[in-house]
Amino acid sequence: MVREHLTGQRDMADSYPRSFVRRGKSLEMRFLAESSLSDLAVLQSLVVSTLHEIEIFMPHDEEYLSRIFQTELSVLGVLAEEKLAAYSIIRYPGMGKDNLGRDLNLSDEDLKKLAHLQAIAVHPHFRGFGLQRELAAAHLQVLERSGYEHICCTVSPKNPVSLNNLLSCGFRVRALNPKFAGWWRYILYKNKNWPVTGAAQAPIRDETALNCLNIEHQRWLIQRGFEGYRVEGNGEKSEIFYRKRSTPAMDSSSRIIS
Numbered sequence: 138m139v140r141e142h143l144t145g146q147r148d149m150a151d152s153y154p155r156s157f158v159r160r161g162k163s164l165e166m167r168f169l170a171e172s173s174l175s176d177l178a179v180l181q182s183l184v185v186s187t188l189h190e191i192e193i194f195m196p197h198d199e200e201y202l203s204r205i206f207q208t209e210l211s212v213l214g215v216l217a218e219e220k221l222a223a224y225s226i227i228r229y230p231g232m233g234k235d236n237l238g239r240d241l242n243l244s245d246e247d248l249k250k251l252a253h254l255q256a257i258a259v260h261p262h263f264r265g266f267g268l269q270r271e272l273a274a275a276h277l278q279v280l281e282r283s284g285y286e287h288i289c290c291t292v293s294p295k296n297p298v299s300l301n302n303l304l305s306c307g308f309r310v311r312a313l314n315p316k317f318a319g320w321w322r323y324i325l326y327k328n329k330n331w332p333v334t335g336a337a338q339a340p341i342r343d344e345t346a347l348n349c350l351n352i353e354h355q356r357w358l359i360q361r362g363f364e365g366y367r368v369e370g371n372g373e374k375s376e377i378f379y380r381k382r383s384t385p386a387m388d389s390s391s392r393i394i395s
Contacts, residue, residue, distance in 0.1 A: 149210070149278070149279060149282060150168055150209070150210060153166065153167050153168055154166060154167035155167075159266045159267065159268075160266060162217055162266075163217070163218075164215050164216065164217050164222065164266075164268075165215070165216045165217075166213065166214070166215050166216075166271070166272070166275060167213070167214060167216065168209075168210055168212065168213055168214075169206075169212040169213065169214045169224065170206065171203060171206040171207075173212070173214065173221065174199060174202055174203060174206060176220075176221045177202060177212070177214075177221065177224055178199050178202065179221075180221050180223075180224065180258060180260060181196050181197070181258055182196070183260065183261070184258045184259070184260070184261070187261050190293070190295045190296075192293060192295065192317075192318070192320040193293045193295055193296045194256075194258070194293075194296075195256075195317050195320075197256070202226075205226055205228060205255070208228075208229065210227075210279050211226060211227050211228065212224060212225070212226055213225045213226075213272055213275055213276055213279075215263075215268050215271070215272065217263070221260070222259070222260045222262075222263045222268065223257070223258065223259040223260060223263060223268040223269070223272060224256075224257070224258055224272070225254070225256070225257045225272035225273065225275070225276045226254075226255040226256045226257075227252055227253065227254055227255060227276050227279065227280060228252065228253045228255040229252050229253070229285070230251065230252075230253055231248075231249065232245070232248055232249065236248050236251060237251070237253060237289035237290075237291065237324055238251040238287060238289060240289075240311075240312045240314055240324045241289070241311050241312055241324065241326060243287065247286070247287055250284070250285050250286040250287055251285065251286075251287040251288070251289060252280050252283070252285040252287070252288050252289075253288075253289055253290060254273060254276060254277070254280075254288060254289070254290040254303075255290070257269050257272050257273060257299075269299060269302045269303075270302045270305060270306060273302065273303060273306045274306055274333050277306060277307075277327070277333050278333070280329065281329045281333075285329065286328065286329050286330075287326065287327075287328060287329070288308075288326070288327045288328075288329065289324060289325060289326050289327075290303060290308065290325050291316060291322040291323065291324060291325070292322065292323045292325060293320065293321065293322060293323075294313070294321055294322075294323060294349045294350055294352065294355075295349070295350070297349055297368050297370065297371055297372070297375035297377075298371065300323065300349070300368050300375075300377070301367075301368045303325055304325075304365070304366060304367055304368060306327070306333055307327050307331045307332055307333050308325035308326065308327045309325065309326055309327070309364045309365065309366050310323045310324070310325055310326075310355075310359070310364055310365030310366070310377070310379075311324055311325070311326040311359070311364055312324035312359060313352060313355050313356050313359060321352055323365065343380065343381065344378045344379065344380045345358060345363070345378070345379045345380075346369075346376045346377070346378050346379075347376060347377060347379065348373075348374070348375070348376055348377075349368065349375045349376065349377050350373065355377070355379070358379050359379075362381060362382050363379040363380060363381055363382065364379060364380060364381075364382045365377045365378065365379050366378060366379070366380055
């Protein structure tokens with residue numbers, strides 16, 4: 138299924154590499170091949186070593202990463218002077234038990250049409266350059282052209298910066314569950330028909346703000362049909378704003394059950 142859906146959008150790879158400048162530094166975004174596996178693993182280890190909370194980022198072993206590389210356009214990198222500064226990974230879970238659509242009660246039909254924005258990592262020297270948003274937006278374009286209708290990713294409640302970046306790309310918080318080693322994760326969802334921009338970030342009436350670490354109250358809101366759509370602040374004082382979800386017709390995702 139993956140190969141079938143990706144065949145029609147290989148021309149997208151021809152538009153890469155893309156060069157751009159941030160903070161006076163020349164950068165290049167390109168799709169990576171398995172020859173970049175060791176560089177990706179090194180950057181992953183560096184990112185993990187600099188975390189102030191170990192549970193913020195779940196690393197993958199090289200065998201796992203090698204499998205990811207077997208699907209074209211699945212690994213996107215940003216390079217500075219030919220050194221890896223950031224990367225993004227997308228994955229197609231199929232009907233696997235780890236398909237995040239199961240956390241959202243998607244139907245079997247929709248689980249087959251769901252892709253994961255699996256991981257984004259940025260070198261500490263390049264944080265604040267907007268690379269996470271840049272990579273997420275670029276990889277979302279890949280997914281939107283691939284025939285996959287639903288996109289999910291996870292973010293730790295202890296990582297408001299990444300949460301803000303992904304919400305600004307059009308994702309919405311649709312669940313908050315323990316994952317991996319029991320670590321809490323927002324389950325973020327995006328339908329391919331939603332814009333890749335954060336047009337919904339403006340404050341609205343009847344919104345509710347909660348500290349990102351207030352897990353139980355957030356879960357209570359989500360169970361009652363609310364979704365997280367913007368975040369303010371940083372660190373332990375960060376707040377996430379919830380609003381009542383739109384109707385199924387407006388949501389373009391009528392099979393999702395809250």
